[in-house]
Amino acid sequence: MAKFYTELNGKLREFIDDQKIFFVGTAAPEGRINLSPKGMDSLRILNANQLIWLNLTGSGNETAAHLLEQSRMTLMFCSFAGKPLILRVYGKARTIHSRDEEWNEWISLFPEYPGSRQIFLLEVDSAQTSCGFAVPNYVYQEDRGDLVHWTEKIGDEGVKEYWKKNNQTSIDGKPTNLFD
Secondary structure (H helix, E strand, C coil): CCEEECCCCHHHHHHHHHCCCEEEEEECCCCCEEEEEECCCCEEEEECCEEEEEEECCCCCHHHHHHHHCCEEEEEEECCCCCCCEEEEEEEEEEECCCCCCHHHHHCCCCCCCCEEEEEEEEEEEEEEECCCCCCCCCCCCCCCHHHHHHHHHHHHHHHHHHHHHCCECCCCCECCCCC
């Protein structure tokens, strides 16, 4: 049975902290919906109504493009081990870039990852749990090191060139403001 919350209570926060992967959903008023898996040590709970997550270099930059037009964001967490549960966290988000004054305040919450592209701050307005009975059990082995190794190999300038080539517009041609 689905249960709704207006904030992340201690039990929900503990569940989030235990997850190794989460999913981010965004959409602009027109175009494709984006749903991206996220991992590594890239999410922090700030309080009962705020989450913040670090976005690393990727093949696309849909979330940033969507938030320029529509601030809605959903994060989904699934229990892949132990007691089944799905948690969806709904709210409005904004993008923080390294050029923004507050970047240094927030980036210090995360490990130093090469290719850190943006930070997203989500103001939580509600959350919903559901059973998760059909979510399969998986055993977590480890985080993949591929992204870190690749960004270290090409270096900061190589990452910026990659961003210029691949991350300035969404797949629907919407701007991401990565360099504005």
